[in-house]
Amino acid sequence: MNLIDLAQEKGLHPKRTSSHGGGEYHSACPNCNDGKDRFTIWPNETSKNCTGRYWCRQCEIKGDSIQFCHDFLGLNFSEACRKLSVSLPGFHKTSTFLQPIVPPLKLASEPALAWQEKAEMFVEWAHRQLQLNPTAISKLYERGLTENAFKQFTLGYCPKDMWRSYDDWGIKAEAKENSNLPKIWLPQGLVIPWISPEGKVLKINIRRLKWFEGDKYGKYIKTPGSMNCPAVYGDVSSSMGIILESEFDAILIQQEASDLVFCVATGGSCQPMDLSTDFLIRKADCLLFCPDVDQAGARFWSRLQRRYTNGLLWPAPIGKSPGDAFKLGINLREWIKKSYERRSDA
Incomplete structure (x- = not known):
């Protein structure tokens, strides 16, 4: 039994995407349940105690096949080793899992200047649209927010789905690859910008009003190119x-x-x-x-x-x-x- 078998037992559906490392597979993440391809599995890579390694590029959970058995199948160390037919010299039944390593943090970069300029124009426009839409305003009132909060945090409303060019917003190639969409999607919904003390728009999140249970797209859509923090x-x-x-x-x-x-x-x-x-x-x-x-x-x-x-x-x-x-x-x-x-x- 290998890590692909374990993933399938968990209900995942890994798809082979590359021959890298003896084979690379992608699936939804069993931890954060985000996306359909954020969870990467290398079933043939050798780690310290066994074969097989995984990593989610969204929540950054990672480990080997033994750790997968523990985290997602509810097995203790001994049970995981037996399931994988792993024999470790000097192993005792009292052995326990190590505490998960806290991944090192990265320094988040501000968005490109072109992105900031486009984002600022969109946020200002969306803020004006909010003032013209009683339904959107009522949605914010339902959350307990006041008009002073609308103004202080420049909350807005996008009245329809809009699409914008990655190039016009200064989006780099790697950011495009992390999106399954051909253009920047600004969905209909409540616009929540994050603006720095210096007045820079660094991040935009949009609460979709058309979202429904089972929707393949999330309730909240972060605008590509937003600062990753x-x-x-x-x-x-x-x-x-x-x-x-x-x-x-x-x-x-x-x-x-x-x-x-x-x-x-x-x-x-x-x-x-x-x-x-x-x-x-x-x-x-x-x-x-x-x-x-x-x-x-x-x-x-x-x-x-x-x-x-x-x-x-x-x-x-x-x-x-x-x-x-x-x-x-x-x-x-x-x-x-x-x-x-x-x-x-x-």
């Missing part, structure tokens, strides 16, 4: 920071408690951290971790916990996220304040 909202010199998934939740918390906390929104449970954001996070006296209350959020928390050991798990007190809690009547400002009490009791 979390969005940071608020005063980073604050003593407290909170790491969470949703930009909308981060903006809502800033609306309610900007004097208490700055927010780091990853834009999803599997999105990467970068060196610059990591530096800002580590400067804070206190960190709160607020993963969504679901399976993806649990994996998100697991990764954060490995990287940051000085934080406090602080999920929404009710519902899946701070946005849900706000809709159900929770005062987010008081919720943040209660974390002070929890820290003092620790």
Whole structure:
């Protein structure tokens, strides 16, 4: 039995894409469930204890065939070795898996100047469109956001699906390869830009209004060429920071408690951290971790916990996220304040 067999047992459908390393296969990732080809399998590559290696270029989970058995098939070390017919000299039944290695962080580069110029024009246009569309405004009101928040964070609305040339936006070849679409897709939906303190548009995420359960495209679409890092909202010199998934939740918390906390929104449970954001996070006296209350959020928390050991798990007190809690009547400002009490009791 090899790693391809294990992947199929997990319900994956690996497709051979290259002869590199004795054969390279791609499939959806069993960890982040992102895309159909982000998970790479090399079934014939030899690692320290066995044959077979895997890596997801989205969530960066990686390991060998033994680790796959442990992480995705629920086997302990001994069971994994028996399943793979692996015999390790000096192995004892009490052996355990090593703690997963925390992958090194990368320095995220700002988008090309051409991208920033096009993005700025789009964001300003979308902001004007929002003011003309009562339905889009009502969607933001439903999230608890006020008109002041719309203006402060330049939220917008794209009234129809639009397509733009990669070349016009200064997109490099490797970014094109990471997209399955022939052009930049700006879908109909709520536009969430991330704008630096210097006024640069560095990232755009769009919440699709046409999304449906089972849609092959995501609920949120990050514009290709966006800076590959979390969005940071608020005063980073604050003593407290909170790491969470949703930009909308981060903006809502800033609306309610900007004097208490700055927010780091990853834009999803599997999105990467970068060196610059990591530096800002580590400067804070206190960190709160607020993963969504679901399976993806649990994996998100697991990764954060490995990287940051000085934080406090602080999920929404009710519902899946701070946005849900706000809709159900929770005062987010008081919720943040209660974390002070929890820290003092620790």
